[in-house]
Amino acid sequence: MSSHLDREIDSLKEKLLSLSQLVEENLSMAVKSIKNRDLELSKKVRATDSDIDKREVEVEEECLKLLALYQPVAIDLRFVIAALKINNDLERIGDLSVSIAKRVRFLTEFPTADFPYDYEELAKEAKSMVKKSIQSLVAMDSQLARQICIDDDKVDMLNKKSIELVYNKISEKPENTQAYIHFLSISKNLERIADYATNIAEDVIYLVDGDIVRHEGAEL
Amino acid sequence: MSSHLDREIDSLKEKLLSLSQLVEENLSMAVKSIKNRDLELSKKVRATDSDIDKREVEVEEECLKLLALYQPVAIDLRFVIAALKINNDLERIGDLSVSIAKRVRFLTEFPTADFPYDYEELAKEAKSMVKKSIQSLVAMDSQLARQICIDDDKVDMLNKKSIELVYNKISEKPENTQAYIHFLSISKNLERIADYATNIAEDVIYLVDGDIVRHEGAEL
Numbered sequence: 001m002s003s004h005l006d007r008e009i010d011s012l013k014e015k016l017l018s019l020s021q022l023v024e025e026n027l028s029m030a031v032k033s034i035k036n037r038d039l040e041l042s043k044k045v046r047a048t049d050s051d052i053d054k055r056e057v058e059v060e061e062e063c064l065k066l067l068a069l070y071q072p073v074a075i076d077l078r079f080v081i082a083a084l085k086i087n088n089d090l091e092r093i094g095d096l097s098v099s100i101a102k103r104v105r106f107l108t109e110f111p112t113a114d115f116p117y118d119y120e121e122l123a124k125e126a127k128s129m130v131k132k133s134i135q136s137l138v139a140m141d142s143q144l145a146r147q148i149c150i151d152d153d154k155v156d157m158l159n160k161k162s163i164e165l166v167y168n169k170i171s172e173k174p175e176n177t178q179a180y181i182h183f184l185s186i187s188k189n190l191e192r193i194a195d196y197a198t199n200i201a202e203d204v205i206y207l208v209d210g211d212i213v214r215h216e217g218a219e220l
Numbered sequence: 221m222s223s224h225l226d227r228e229i230d231s232l233k234e235k236l237l238s239l240s241q242l243v244e245e246n247l248s249m250a251v252k253s254i255k256n257r258d259l260e261l262s263k264k265v266r267a268t269d270s271d272i273d274k275r276e277v278e279v280e281e282e283c284l285k286l287l288a289l290y291q292p293v294a295i296d297l298r299f300v301i302a303a304l305k306i307n308n309d310l311e312r313i314g315d316l317s318v319s320i321a322k323r324v325r326f327l328t329e330f331p332t333a334d335f336p337y338d339y340e341e342l343a344k345e346a347k348s349m350v351k352k353s354i355q356s357l358v359a360m361d362s363q364l365a366r367q368i369c370i371d372d373d374k375v376d377m378l379n380k381k382s383i384e385l386v387y388n389k390i391s392e393k394p395e396n397t398q399a400y401i402h403f404l405s406i407s408k409n410l411e412r413i414a415d416y417a418t419n420i421a422e423d424v425i426y427l428v429d430g431d432i433v434r435h436e437g438a439e440l
Contacts, residue, residue: 057432060301063301064297064298064301067287067297067301068293068294068297071291073288074288077284077287077288078284081280081283081284081287081304084301084304084305085304085305085308088305088308163401167397167398167401170390170394170397171394171397174390174391174394177387177390177391178387181383181387181401181404184401185408188408212277
């Protein structure tokens with residue numbers, strides 16, 4: 001049986017999927033802008049983030065409309081509430097991409113300083129976690145969501161490794177301290193993106209299995 | 221006229237206020253644990269955070285019950301949705317207090333390194349913003365909420381000043397680099413707490429005035 005409400009929920013899933021794709025693309029663009037010290041590209045990241053913000057507002061309005069019109073209960077109500085929270089987290093991941101892209105301006109002053117850690121691996125992991133988190137919501141797949149919580153430990157480990165490498169670089173080349181601290185912040189931002197993906201996964205686990213999984217992000 | 225729904229909404233407001241007080245107290249405790257390098261106190265911050273997590277889950281369940289039982293519309297529906305998001309943000313502020321308290325363990329290795337910036341002012345501002353953000357929700361006071369967005373600029377400025385002071389300290393005493401980077405992270409965490417308070421304020425402005433205010437946190 002496919003009710004109006006079911007169709008609305010399917011449409012909501014599609015919108016979140018499409019928003020997530022935009023968020024993932026913008027993250028890739030942010031990392032590329034840093035890699036190439038590309039100021040134009042970093043501005044494009046900001047512009048795309050405005051689109052993300054608009055779409056987040058639209059999705060939230062969609063959820064409110066759905067609640068008011070269909071007054072869903074049980075699992076449908078829980079789904080809409082999870083969608084609201086996840087929508088919010090996607091927008092915040094968008095903000096973190098902007099935060100990464102913003103460093104380009106500072107880093108152009110340090111042309112000889114480069115990432116002291118494997119940012120490509122870290123960015124790839126974080127992006128893949130965002131993708132999987134929304135896939136787990138759309139498919140209501142708590143197994144996949146639980147996998148994301150495991151992936152997050154890997155990202156935490158990579159971030160810790162980055163911190164070590166940054167410390168070493170600062171003692172090697174103290175004249176580039178500011179640049180290295182920007183690289184440290186980028187690693188931290190990628191780790192925070194992974195944390196948001198983990199939050200999304202936790203919402204999916206609660207939605208599907210009813211288990212509360214409280215993740216305490218490793219912070220530095 | 222006071223309906224059942226009105227009373228439930230009042231009770232929800234009280235719960236958020238009380239959760240916010242706990243979050244504010246735990247933030248003070250976290251900052252104190254750093255100031256005194258007090259490992260026992262930092263453990264207490266973690267324990268209190270478990271209470272915050274439990275209470276966040278309870279408030280969310282309360283919101284879901286309210287939606288299912290009363291099927292609110294218009295401003296009541298918007299209030300419950302704002303409460304859900306704000307509840308979530310309070311829990312994340314709690315996580316940031318834990319992140320601050322966690323540094324105690326590292327900082328005991330650097331007994332001679334101290335805050336290179338005025339952490340007390342920064343912490344006071346961030347805490348006051350959290351308090352005011354929940355007050356603005358309870359009183360549905362968008363004027364107060366708009367004030368918080370202005371306060372956030374001050375916190376961003378203080379955080380930027382901290383970064384400068386940390387850079388200077390690193391070049392003065394490179395042997396304490398790791399400690400200074402922990403202090404940098406604490407400043408960043410306080411700035412993120414202020415950002416969450418600002419997010420709460422933005423939700424209140426949207427709820428009361430219907431204006432979308434998108435705050436882009438200054439990041440480093």
